[in-house]
Amino acid sequence: MEVVICESAEEIGRHVADAYEAVLRLPAPVIGLATGSSPLAAYHELIRRHRDDGLSFAHATAYLLDEYVGLPAAHPESYAAVIRRELTDHLDLDPARVHSPRGEADDLVAECARYDAAIAASGGVDLQLLGIGTDGHVGFNEPMSSLSSRTRLKTLTQQTREDNARFFASVDEVPTHVLTQGLGTILEARHLVLVATGEDKAEAVAAAVEGPLSARCPASILQWHPHATVFVDEAAASRLDFAAYYRHALAHKPAWQRF
Template sequence: MEIIILPDPNAVARTAADIIQARLEKGRTVLGLATGSTPLGTYEELIRRHCDAGLSFADAEAFTLDEYLGLPPDHPESYRSVIRREFTDNVDLRDTAVHSIDGQAKDPEAEATRFDTAIQAAGGVDIQILGIGTDGHIGFNEPMSSLASRTRIKTLTKQTRLDNARFFPSLDDVPYHVLTQGLGTIREARHLLLIGLGQAKARAVAAAAEGPVTAACPASALQLHPHATVLIDTPAASQLEQTDYYRYAHANKPAWQAY
């Protein structure tokens, strides 16, 4: 796990965009896209590079991480709608190449299997963008999720519903259930790119990076991955114990070594 501490969210967004751009420039790329506030700066930077510098997504394909169960696909807060509004509709990524989980599937378990199969058929995800929740969740893998889990139905914690209530008219409108890529599914991506911003994420970042690998902190599963990059701003790094080493390692990274 490579941990890179940067001064502010703008620097995090630029570095994340650098990593994604470098992969896009190699040719066909399969992206794993997270929603939520954390990756917004990265998406805005990628959109800017597309508009101002011609960065192309024409050869890319994308899979979203999760979806609320029961929301129609055109609901403004369905993640199918959100990822298009906030990112993919603003670049040259074909809409048919953006794959979302169907939150209204009549058979959610079959839909979960279909989605995992579709990722595999596409050749797997090259870069999976991840945020981290205050309790260490990634995707909608709440604490105590199996580290080997596949895409499946999950029940949201009370805290996650409270955190997401700001996007809905009221807490009562926030669904209780979701379909989410599992930790096992996520870990099959070739490169995991986790972004953490702000003091509120500091405890979760420390647990994920320096604590034990445990279902109590789902993001700690990144410790088992051969290519995981953690981009965090200074406040999010405030509870890490090895910050001097992380900064030293990044400052002395060989020029030939890619992210």
């Protein structure tokens, strides 16, 4: 795992956009997208590069991490709608190549199996972007999720529902259930990129990066991955005991070594 401490969300966004741009050089890239506030700086930079520099997504396929159960796909806060609004509508990416779990499916168990199979049939995800919750969740893998879990139905904690209430009229409107890629599914991506900003994420970041590998902090599963990069700002890094080493390692990073 590589930890990169940045001065701002905008700097993080540039680094993440660089990682996506490298993947987009592949003939048939498969990119993993996340929603929430953490990825926004990266998405703004990718949109700028598409608009100003001609960066093309036309040959890419995208998969979302998760989706609410019961929200119509056209609902403005469904993740299928959010990712269109925040990113894909501004790119040359065919909407038919942007996939998300169907939270309205009649058979949710079958839908989860279908989604995992679709990712595998695409050749697997080349780069998966992740955020982290204040309780250490990634995707919607809440604390005590199985470390080998597959895409499945999950019940949100009350804390997660309260954290997401800012996108709804009230916490009562936040769905209780979601479909989410499991930790085992996420681990199959070839490069994991986790982004965190703000002091409210500092404890979760420290647990994920420097704590034990544990279902108590689902994001700690990144410690098992052969190519995981964590981008954090100074506030999110404030609880890291080895911050000085991470800075030292970055300053002496070989020129040939990519994020």
